[in-house]
Amino acid sequence: MRCGYFEDGRCGSCTELRTPYDAQVAAKVEHCRRVLGDHPGLAWLPPVTSRPSGFRNKAKMAVGGTAERPTLGILDPHGHGTDLRTCGLYSPRMQALLPALADLVGRAGLTPYDVPSRRGELKHLLVTESPDGEHLVRFVLRSSEALPRLRKHLPALLAARPDVVVVSANLQPEHKAVLEGPEEVVLTERSTLRVAVNDIALHLGPQSFFQTNTEVAAALYRQAAAWADEVAPTDVLDLYCGVGGFALHLAAPGRRVLGVEVSDQAVASATTTAAELGLRDVAFLAGDATTPPDSAADLVVVNPPRRGLGPELCAWLERSPARTLIYSSCRAESLARDLAALPSYVAERARLLDMFPQTGHYEVAVLLRRR
Structure with missing residues (x-):
């Protein structure tokens, strides 16, 4: 991508603009694997790439x-x-x-x-x-x-x-x-703004969080849904659920899903989408995701901010009955720290998703199973 703002020094936000796109993605994969360190048996799926320009929503x-x-x-x-x-x-x-x-x-x-x-x-x-x-x-x-x-x-x-x-x-x-x-x-x-992601129309209010790259976000939700279908959970807990992107994609007949998000506005938006889709077994709760409600979920999805889960939530997950954990992270360093604080889980598969071309940032999804 050519950019006159970058070339004349008016903007330096796209720090990797001079690096060919394929090389950007390869460097991100290498960085993520190096930061996460040694996880025996962890299989890396091919990265999900993005349009290099015009991708920001x-x-x-x-x-x-x-x-x-x-x-x-x-x-x-x-x-x-x-x-x-x-x-x-x-x-x-x-x-x-x-x-x-x-x-x-x-x-x-x-x-x-x-x-x-x-x-x-x-x-x-x-x-x-x-x-x-x-x-x-x-x-x-x-x-x-x-x-x-x-x-x-x-x-x-x-x-x-x-x-x-x-x-x-x-x-x-x-x-x-x-x-x-x-x-x-x-x-x-x-x-609210209706944002079609795969076959689901999410509702975004003015203060709602949503991923910056809609096409790559759709791939992220599809990956999580595929992993969930493999383990066929009965109960799913989605922490930091936002407007319900993960929770709504993981909904399935005979499966109960609960999303937790601190924003009342986001919970209202997610509830509206669930009602429009006729999903009676999907519910959303306004609350602090770092102190989840008591749950019998056998699958937990987490999508925390850059700081990660932190010791208290990791300890809660260790005590929980969840057999499977899907972790979506936007910062490999905090992800690595949290994985070390989750010794009961084994990282089985990971996939980098290039949510932010022309920069060094990315999203990574990891599937973890109880030992």
Whole structure:
């Protein structure tokens, strides 16, 4: 992938851009195998590759410049905006939407937040795209002061861009490196974006977590479902379930599935999808995944954040009756630490999924069985 932003030094986010894609994937596999260390009998399946460009379903754009001429992209070391609207990681549809959003910023007088002076209202513009080309747009604001202006000018955008189906404002008043705040104000009739993954339409709310690469996420869920079907569990516990990607793909006749997620919004979205699919044996619980409910699950799926499971959850898994564990990790170092804290389980199969081309990051799924 060629990128003018990278070549002229305006953006260095794609750290592996000069490395041929096949070599990127090979290096990731080698890194993951080296970090995980010696696991006798662990079989590595062929890696799942991605489109090297246009694969991101999310644009997380810091807003700089002025309301009349905003920049959508990143901030330079001095806190000033660098515009990246035509970034090659975004689809052509998302690239085409960004100028309309920048125009709305000007018409609504949403003054970009200036980090050095700590003045302004609009901090970030967050866009999520579904495979069908629909979009969820979030404006991260310092306060509710600009909401009346945003509401006034939003109908013109929605009329011109029917692909924009959900719009919200997130309020983040603090001056610190936190992307969003806890308060979300939905400004459209629809509150969720439908994202088709395999044959399941997931519902994404404004604050819902979802994998950055929809096509590779679909492969990840298919792999987990295939492993689950091999062991044919009666009860499945999905920890850090998000909007239900794993739980809903693992549903099967005669199989009970429970997903646990701290976000009430994500649980509501997952519950909606389960109801639409008529899945009566799939349920979701809002709670802390690090302290799971009592469960008789014979299969547990975990998809923790980069920090991993931690000692308390690993100890809980050691005590649990689960015979099988499927671990999806975005950081090999924390995965290796957790595997060492799970001596009752043997890692049998692993597969790297290249969720993040042009970078050194990746996802890896591991199938573990009780000794």
